[in-house]
Amino acid sequence: MTRYFRRNNDNPNTFIGLILLIVLGVFVGPNLLPEFLSDLSPYIYAGVPCSRLPSALGLTAHQSIIGRQVEDPITLDLEPSPISQDNILVIRLTITNTSLGTIPIVYNPDDVPTLDDNSNGFGIVLNPAPANGGVGRLQTGLTGYPESEIRLLGPRQKCVHSFQIQASGGMISNGGTAQAYYRMTIAGENQTQRPGTRNIFPDQGLNILLTGVVRSPVITIPPRSTAPQ
Numbered sequence: 001m002t003r004y005f006r007r008n009n010d011n012p013n014t015f016i017g018l019i020l021l022i023v024l025g026v027f028v029g030p031n032l033l034p035e036f037l038s039d040l041s042p043y044i045y046a047g048v049p050c051s052r053l054p055s056a057l058g059l060t061a062h063q064s065i066i067g068r069q070v071e072d073p074i075t076l077d078l079e080p081s082p083i084s085q086d087n088i089l090v091i092r093l094t095i096t097n098t099s100l101g102t103i104p105i106v107y108n109p110d111d112v113p114t115l116d117d118n119s120n121g122f123g124i125v126l127n128p129a130p131a132n133g134g135v136g137r138l139q140t141g142l143t144g145y146p147e148s149e150i151r152l153l154g155p156r157q158k159c160v161h162s163f164q165i166q167a168s169g170g171m172i173s174n175g176g177t178a179q180a181y182y183r184m185t186i187a188g189e190n191q192t193q194r195p196g197t198r199n200i201f202p203d204q205g206l207n208i209l210l211t212g213v214v215r216s217p218v219i220t221i222p223p224r225s226t227a228p229q
Helices: 002-007 012-028 032-040 065-069 169-174
Strands: 074-080 088-097 103-106 121-127 150-153 158-166 176-183 213-215 219-221
Touching (some): 074 213, 103 121, 121 158
Antiparallel strands (some): 176 213, 176 219
């Protein structure tokens, strides 16, 4: 086999054939590679931090045509950690783009509420409420977003956001439930155009949800176990 590739490394048909096989695998079985890697090790394909996703640049001229056509491409999943001895609960939110297009999502790691105030963006609802009663979104009622707060999630890509929550007394003793959401009810007005940029797209392409909101399955938060005396 090694001698074959060494002897034919100047044949472009060999490399074209390999590329076509990879492309065919993406379209025929787009979930096979993620599932295989996930089975091999759950940490390989867990997703990058959402804060490391690339920010959108020049959305008036640069958007994915496939991404603008997709509908409800986002799935949300939550995974809680045990409540720590200092009453801290960490919940991991995994955001998955199930489509074959690059999609824009509004994400500001410093503005993800722990209640649902009907604003656009990501958030989480806990029952019972956290010790501080939950924190609302800082920015509401916007008709468009700075491109620095619009992140690009690639085809079949995942990203992760972690909530660190001060657990309430009821949650510590009785557990509770949690559900994440992503709401986006606007297409987004284009921001100030950069000099020399062509205005190709009429909006920021944020309206990728048919019903305006997607929610994760409800998960159970186990109560904190009592250490043996």
